[in-house]
Amino acid sequence: MKPSRTPLFAIVGLLLLVGSSMTWYRHQAFDVPWMPGEKRQVWSIEAKLEFIARGEPVKVSFAIPDTQNGFERIADHTASPGYGLAFIDTPGERRAEWSIRSARGKQTLYYRVDMQVETGLNIPQAPPELVENRKLMGSGPMDTSALQLLENALERSADHFTLARELIKAFNSQQQSADFLAQKQTRSRWLVQLLNQAEVPAREVLMLNLEDGRRRQPLVTYLQVFDGEEFQLFNPQTGKQGRGKNQMMWEYHSGALLDIIGGAKSNVWFSIIDQEVPASQVLELERQEDSLLDFSIHSLPVEEQTMFKGILLIPVGVLVVVFMRVLVGLRTSGTFMPVLIAMSFIQTSLWIGLIGFVLIVGIGLLIRGYLSYLNLLLVARISAVIMTVIGIIAVFSVLAYQLGLSEALKITFFPMIILSWTIERMSILWEEEGAKEVFIQSGGSLIVALVAYMVMTNDLIRHLTFNFIGLQAIFMALAILLGSYTGYRLLELRRFRFFTGSR
Amino acid sequence: MFGSPISAFFDLKSRGILGMNRRNIAYISRYNKRHAFPLVDNKLLTKTLAIEFQVAVPELIAVIDSQHDVQLLEKKLQGRKKFCIKPAKGSGGKGILVICASEQGEYLRSNGQAISLMDIQRHISNILAGLFSLGGAVDVAVIEDLIEVDPDMGRFSHEGVPDIRLIVFRGVPVMAMMRLACTASQGKANLHQGAVGVGIDIASGRAVHAVQHDTPIQHHPDTGLALKDLVIPSWHCLLELGCACADMTGLGFLGVDLVMDKTIGPALLELNARPGLSIQIANDAGLLPRLRKVEELNRAELMVVSQRVAFAEQHFAAAPAAVFSD
Incomplete structure (x- = not known):
């Protein structure tokens, strides 16, 4: 009758094997360190050029940086399908020049440069001539x-x-x-x-x-x-x-940032990411760029990399929730709401986030309490709560700005719809189970959110999740293992305390 | 009392306490088929099914399933003075409104609060909008006859309806408790809200142990009656009723809530496919040894009701020494 556990352990074993071998390979082959400490700071900066081509020959000339005080240029690349490309390296000025015989419609060109931080580097420059x-x-x-x-x-x-x-x-x-x-x-x-x-x-x-x-x-x-x-x-x-x-x-050569012949409505966007590359790897950076085996987030454009830096942390937060619910037994309102709260804490910084959360939920509960007298249908009431939450956030932002607390403006990073549902659920909980249950659940949510926040902002964890994609498979294995844990939860030891010890 | 977590962990294991994780993995997801859940999660479906299988239930007065019908409430009540309104998909006793008397447009709730017809209509609107259902799904309101508790049992409860919870595993009743509402629980019979839980001996229907807020007690906190004197009348009938409920739903691990009505006798109140674990505290006994014993049976599903009740009475009887030993 009992179903076999073998497939489960096989999947977990497979995931662990794949995850750890991918992680180990990346450590060995690319010399990515386990610890975030031993590294050189390399800024990857990506410029994204957009313009509308008019169907004529197009020539784009873009000013690009060179080694300068404090920064050494170690590599640069472009992505520009169909375009001819030349780096014009006149003494004192570098420009990238793209050209194409005919192009029409929206064009996107990428230029990316890796600049290594080199404090103490001093590059003299020729002064410009007086006009x-x-x-x-x-x-x-x-x-x-x-x-x-x-x-x-x-x-x-x-x-x-x-x-x-x-x-x-x-x-x-x-x-x-x-x-x-x-x-x-x-x-x-x-x-x-x-x-x-x-x-x-x-x-x-x-x-x-x-x-x-x-x-x-x-x-x-x-x-x-x-x-x-x-x-x-x-x-x-x-x-x-x-x-x-x-x-x-x-x-820095008294030139134009961008010259376009044959195009209009141009725009330049810069995306930046802090790479933290080990010293030995800096030398090989250029050669590695073409390696097919470099199966990592680092082969993506910088703009996507910055996004993934955050996304890859979510599994860690989710794992914290699983751990807290399955092993500890904390009750939270909304299963993964704490992860979302933790992610907004990362955006807002901890104290602003905590104060903001308590204020929004507290005032939201008061207003929701009044709304229940108006005898509204559920969907309309939640819509009203959403609008109230947005109103609260707006008022706080204005107040904070007037008081000179520009940090508090980050309160807008809160997930408003989720907060509104939280308020609605807590309000019903309050009416039915009393205030105690509300404090248990919101306290539980906050504790889980805090732990998730601490884990997700940990330097080592950020370094590991971003550099070793294989860890994701290990996280999945852990989640599956936790999902099959049939032992007691930590809080159950308290709940069933009269069964334990000498009585 | 509360030593190191590790020793506590093994204490619980040796007492055979069923924990939440094991309940979910080894019992609910293994023995309760997903398609059978709506039968118990929807009280209207449960009621229809019970009537079909001739299981006694409180009489159904009306069903309100659209906002338009809310206006017709007074007509649908047919002049009844006592009734109970429930959301069909509510859980944990949420959204249940009990009216125990009414006069000239005033309705008296079980806790003594007087409310107007409009208040009741608003409550029904909330039910229809899904305020009390899981995930906020649209719901219907079920209006049924008010249960009048058998005075033998009613005297132990302060207010509200005392009910009997049976855990029925593979058709065999394995553990039972009675839940008594009290002032602390505000008339509700849920243990986590402060109701008194009295463990009941499967073999005799006698009280074996009692707890409130997970702590052992001897007397009812409001009435002061000694709980060890509590004996449930026609216990055998209740066990058979519990078995019948398990048979009609096909659920392997089921919580059955029963009441003793003055007029219709033992009746089914509601079913629960995810029964709570506090019943172990009320009985001062773990569920696991009993569940394992039933798991050893090869064909529990093929045994007739009387065989299963006999099996339970034989194997799960409380040791005489255990009865209110502390």
């Missing part, structure tokens, strides 16, 4: 007020860099002049022009803020000021001097 013919003559109100700002700054400065700093300060302190000047051209343009006027070589550069897992990161304009071969970067808005820790120059 003589753009000298201001002092005629007209704009020129006058611009020259006035420059004069003020010149008085308070000693050298090229302090001049740039004082000039930005002057723009910030004399808001009226700054607003007036902004009608003609951007502030950074003015800054370059005025610095040139004072015989200081300077130019606008486009910087990229490197943040792990970013998609659609924009470029920001900075000011590069030279003193001989030395240079300094300035934020044209705040006047802050120097390069931020994770800031890289993308375009």
Whole structure:
């Protein structure tokens, strides 16, 4: 009568075998370390170029970065089916040039560069030439007020860099002049022009803020000021001097970021991922790119990789839920709701998430309590709860912003529909079983969500799940094993306490 | 009392306590076929089936299955003053409204609260919308005659209807308990809400042990009556009724809730394909040894009801020393 357990153990064994051999292979063949520590930081940056081709010959010229202060370029690749490609490597400037005889409709080109973080790397750059013919003559109100700002700054400065700093300060302190000047051209343009006027070589550069897992990161304009071969970067808005820790120059040759002949409506998107590659692998990065056996998420475009970095953590969270329910016996409201809550905690940061969750559910319960007096049909009532939750989130966001708590704005990452169902279910639970059961279940959900959060944000776990896809098979084996566990749950030992020990 | 988890684990194992995981894997999913679940999860189907198999059930007054019919409630009640409204797919006693008296548009709930006809209609609307059903599926409201408890048994319960839960495994009754509502449980007979659970000896129908909130007790907390004096009348009939219920559903691991009605005698209240495990605490005994004994039977399904009841009475009788020993 008892069904055989053999197929179950066979599947588990197979999954374990496949998972561990894939993991081991990846460790051996690609030298991916088990621990997240021993590695070099490599930023993979992918630029996605989109434009509409008009059916004529198309030529696309795109500024691309080279080894620079703090970053060493170790590899770059493009994906552009049907296009001819050339890297133009003139001294001091790199551009990628794509060309095709005829193209029509929406075109997408990819360019990806791997930049290794190399603190202390110092690459001198040739200063740009001064543009003589753009000298201001002092005629007209704009020129006058611009020259006035420059004069003020010149008085308070000693050298090229302090001049740039004082000039930005002057723009910030004399808001009226700054607003007036902004009608003609951007502030950074003015800054370059005025610095040139004072015989200081300077130019606008486009910087990229490197943040792990970013998609659609924009470029920001900075000011590069030279003193001989030395240079300094300035934020044209705040006047802050120097390069931020994770800031890289993308375009720095006074050229255009993107030139397209034969196309229109162009757009550039940047996706960034922090690779953390072992030192020995950095050297081989380029060669490996074509290996068919590199069966890993890393062969995907960066934009998809950033997505998978999060997705691959879900099985870990789900496993936590299985563990807590099967082995511990915690009751949660909604089976996998805690995983969703944990994932929004990751987005919002823990404390904001916790406070937000308690606030939303608490206020939602109060309002839901009133709604039950209105005698509504179920679907309409839940819709009302969803709208209420969105309202609560909106009010909190505005309040938090007014109070200067910009962190709290991340509350919008909460899964609203799920929260509404949670509120509805808890409210019914409250009416039928009393407040105690509500606290047991929401407490259980929160505990599971917290544990899932801690596991999912653990550096080692993030490193392992992202680098060893074979682990997913092992997770599955664990889930199946847990699914066939017939022993007692931890909380049952308490429930049946009168059967245990000496009585 | 609560030593290391590991020793507690083996204590439970040696006492033969059935845990949630084993219940789900080794009993519910193995012995309860999926297609039979709707028969017990839907009270209307259970009732129809029971009438077909001539199992006694409280009389069905009306079924309301559309929002339009909610307005016709007063007509459908046919002037009855006592009745009980249940969601057909409700679980764990959710959404049950008991009206024990009514006068001039005022309806008196079992807990003494007076409500209006509109309140009842709203409750029925909620039932129809699926508020009490699993997963919020649309539901129907079943209105049935109110059970009037046999006074012999009623005196032990503070308020609400005391019911008898039987676990019937492969057609053989293996364990029984009686659930008595009390103030702490607000008239509900669910153990986790604070009702008193009294373990009943399968052979005699006598109380063997009693618990409230998983803790042993000797007397009913409200009435103060000594629970060891509790004896269920016509116990044999109840066992046979439980066996008949198992036969009609085809479920191998079944919880049967029965009542003793003043007029119709033992009657089926509802069935449960996922019976809870607190019955073990109420009986101070584990289910596993009894379940294993039944599993050893080769053809339990082919035995007639009287054979199965005799088997239960012979093998699962409480040891005389165990009765209220502590």
